[in-house]
Amino acid sequence: MPRSREAACHPALCLVVCMFLLVAPTGSARSQPAPAAGGASGQAASAATPTPVPPAFSTSVTREVLVAALGFLEPRTLEAHSARDFCVWGLDGLTAIDPTLSVTETQSAALEPTTAHTPGTAMAAEKTADASAHAPAILNVLQGQAVIFSRTMPAADSNGAWADLVTAAMQEAWQHSSILRNAGSDALLQGFFDELFNHLDPYSRYLGPSPAMSDRTRRTGNTGTVGLSLGQSGRTIVITAVNANGPAWEAGVDMGERLVSVNGRTTRGQDVATVQAWLDGDEHTAVTLGIAAKGHRTTTVRLERAQVPPETVFASTDGPFTVLRVTSFSTQTAEEISQYIDQVVDEPTPDAPSQPADRKKAAGIIIDLRGDRGGVLQQAVTTAALLLDHGVAVTTHGRNPLANHIWAVQGGDMTNGTPVAILVDGRTASAAEILASALADHRRAVVIGSETLGKGLVQVIGQMPNGGELFVTWSRNQAPLGWPIQGLGVMPQICTSLGTDSLQAQISALKQGNTLQAEAVQMARAARYPVPVSKILEIRKHCPAAIGSDADMDAARALLSSPAAYRAALESVPDENSAPLH
CATH class of the missing domain: 3.90.226.10 (2-enoyl-CoA Hydratase; Chain A, domain 1)
Incomplete structure (x- = not known):
């Protein structure tokens, strides 16, 4: 259908707090396992096979992400939860990656009375029971039946202390589990958040760095393009679609027109992929197009590349x-x-008031x-x-x-x-x-x-x-x-x-x-x-x-x-x- 050559803008009144998304995900995103790094052996030069060096666990990055995540989650979830809740839930992600690992909670041992039948024994037993009831909880990570990590749990709302505990637990599990090392640090964070969000709702989720970048691109577009899709007709490059969000639309470029040149370089005889690449570049840089409608002479259009969200x-x-x-x-x-x-x-006409009539x-x-x-x-x-x-x-x-x-x-x-x-x-x-x-x-x-x-x-x-x-x-x-x-x-x-x-x-x-x-x-x-x-x-x-x-x-x-x-x-x-x- 024909379209206007002038972009219209009609803002609505709304409060922007952050970026709010309402989307039904089609599946959960998980980071791809990172390959294990190898290294040379320190043994004699005659050794035939170098001993592999285990990949390093990203302790500082993991802690930074956990601190930021706990601070972001606590005031925002629909129901109130503490850092303790989030972290205990999330640590079950270790088990999801390596089933030989498990996470348990125990109470620290209470002191036992030393005298069984002396006056005050009943009172001592009562105090011991009280102490046991208020004894600090211990978080344990087990591999099979062996305890590989054990630490007293901090206060429920202490974000930094809980981030330290989880980071330490992950690091210890990393040292004991080749499955975790093969999965990579990103997989540990992904597993942590997947298990955490299993306790909340179907739509809360974590995207690792790579899928998050792809998702941002889907929402906001790639950097540096003019918003044209191209096709080929014989040796000629033809414009097959004009993205309404891009600079080409605003300049009045139309579907069906021929793209004759890009920055003075002829497109004749070139393939679509090559010419499409000529159109892309850094945001805010200029590109000059030679455009010809059927039966008309070539005209020159100068455009500035911009972020162009996908057409929806x-x-x-x-x-x-x-x-x-x-x-x-x-x-x-x-x-x-x-x-x-x-x-x-x-x-409405330019000299007439803009009224619904x-x-x-x-x-x-x-x-x-x-x-x-x-x-x-x-x-x-x-x-x-x-x-x-x-x-x-x-x-x-x-x-x-x-x-x-x-x-x-x-x-x-x-x-x-x-x-x-x-x-x-x-x-x-x-x-x-x-x-x-x-x-x-x-x-x-x-x-x-x-x-x-x-x-x-x-x-x-x-x-x-x-x-x-x-x-x-x-x-x-x-x-x-x-x-x-x-x-x-x-x-x-x-x-x-x-x-x-x-x-x-x-x-x-x-x-x-x-x-x-x-x-x-x-x-x-x-x-x-x-x-x-x-x-x-x-x-x-x-x-x-x-x-x-x-x-x-x-x-x-x-x-x-x-x-x-x-x-x-x-x-x-x-x-x-x-x-x-x-």
Whole structure:
């Protein structure tokens, strides 16, 4: 579809505390084992095989990471836990790597009375029992039946002392276990955090330095590119895609144009990989492109390389309707959506005031969130602000005061009230669920599909001294009408997972001003935290989670083609005045 050559920017009001992620992980990340280092033998030169030197354990790095992690975790987890809890849980990671190792707790031995039948014996025994009850606990690491490490446990909230203890325990285990040495230092930290987070929730996790770097790149983009994807047509290099987040988009470069030269070097006869490499370089450096549209002369475009987050929004048309497929919520997703919305509605003239009346109302917008696992919370809120005049997008609730926030938006609907349908399925999660619930609860969009995943927990990211990252769940999401997203997911106003006959009946009823999903929708909106598992299952069975299908798009077209059906579906969600926040 054609696109504007000018980037639009539509900020929403939101409080930025840190980087908040709402994403349903597809699997746990673990560091790759590091190869063992070898060394030369100190024996006579005639020795045929050098004796291997065990790899060194990174004591200082391990302690620094543990101190930082304990300080980050303690004030942020949803439930209060001490350094003792975190460390005792985490040390079980040694067993996960080497099953011959185990971690136990014992009490230090109490003094026994020296006289068995003299006056005061009973009192002495009572004092001994008291001493035993208050004796300091001992943490032990065993290999098989042999104790290889034993140390008195420090005070429960002494982060530094616990970091020292864990580091020492790991170092001793390292010396005794070839399995740990072969796994490497990074694996010990990964195992520690994996076991620790097993006691919290499914979404808190640790990423070691290498996977953390990859994850940051996914969120924020690589350094130094212009945002072009290239293809080949004979001996000619052709632009196949323009990333809406990059400098090439802002400069007006279009798909289908020929890339004739890069910094004066001709691209003719070169392969795509070579030319793509010419485009990349250090951030803020300049690159000059020779661009030629079909039938036009070559023009020169000078661009400055920049960080370009991966594109997450892909636009197409379906008859009179615009379809925006959102694959995730990265740092630029809302900006991408705003640029595409600008193509759907007419821009006001430069000398006219920017009023909603200056914009046309399009036939309809379909936002496809199927398979969207989420991403950055602020981006979901900012996207909601593009379509809402004002209101609460989501509220977050946690133990840390900074985790409690009302994410309100204001500024005005960019689309002048264009009808919106949102497609979801059983894989739609977290930030995508926030957007769907915000627009549905404000009667701004109709949600179509099946029950979503139900991931309503927010993670805050902590950078560790070794380059790794902690993702720690610190708040729960509550939709605008007061129901918790966690576990429940979003109940669609039109359910496509109950079969063709049910879907046809729903559409027919909506065209008559009735909705067959009203009871299920209202039951879901009436739920309040904490919701028992039995209640969650009872609600979700009214529209079982499923993988998206063509029926979703068929239902969206039918809905947007009937104003009566669209209005009835919107009104199946309770009015905000009848659904108190608490």
